[in-house]
Amino acid sequence: MDLQLSGKRAIVTGGSSGIGKAIARALAAEGAAVVVAARDPRRLAEAAAEIARDTGGRVVPIAADTAEQESVDRLVERTVAELGGVDILVNSAATPWSAGKPTAFDAITDDVVRAEVEIKVLGYLRTARAVTPHMVEQGWGRIINISGLGARQATSIAHTVRNVSVSALTKNLADELGPKGINVTVVHPGLTRTERLRDRLADQAAREQVSVESLEEGVATNSIRRVVDASEVADVVAFLASPRSIAITGDAIAAGGGIPGPVYY
Secondary structure (H helix, E strand, O other), X not given: OOOOOOOOEEEEEOOOOHHHHHHHHHHHHOOOXXXXXXXXXXXXXXXXXXXXXXXXXXEEEEEOOOOOHHHHHHHHHHHHHHHOOOXXXXXXXXXXOOOOOOOOHHHOOHHHHHHHHHHHHHHHHHHHHHHHHHHHHHOOEEEEEEOOXXXXXXXXXXXXXXXXXXXXXXXXXXXXXXXXXXXXXEEEEXXXXXXXXXXXXXXXXXXXXXXXXXXXXXXXXXXXXXXXXXHHHHHHHHHHOOHHHOOOOOOEEEEOOOOOOOOOO
């Protein structure tokens, strides 16, 4: 299937590693020009060079911090100057929940919740706010927000709140922007094979003298009983970013290999 992404112009935040980097690679492979954004200029430049080399596409690194509106505005201004416009926004800039966050109720401070909302909710809102005028003017656009299956599980107040909030943001934007030619969706990855997971399992395998493959089998509790790779999440996002996805907006797409048991409708 031709996703009709050739010539489209995309911004991928959180594009220097993990799912964001995989999404940038998928879009570039389909012919889109891609701006990758993240806070670390060195890692960003390395990721952009790698993706451009592997795909032959145009990949532009622009350092940005989505916690600051001015930084986001500069990101979009530079994207428009470099690429001539912007058609696609993928919001993937967020700190991994596994990074030592507290989960118990009595350990969840205001600052913990505030930090999660600042980046993964308000950060997504800031970037959407900055790109929307360009999309409205041209009468077409796609915004894909990367959230997580934590939206469907009560594992921690802050974890659930940030992911549910992204879904609420997505639906509100979809209803308002749909008549203007802009589709907005949210993707919920589950446990995903990224650089971070590979490194963690490799360290554990070395300590326990077992294989990484056996550890993956142990953590794969989804319906397909295997860990979904970041590239496979990126395939879903590439479709949602394309003109082919016109029938889907405002909805949440789970990309974690299925959750055994519950029925979602």
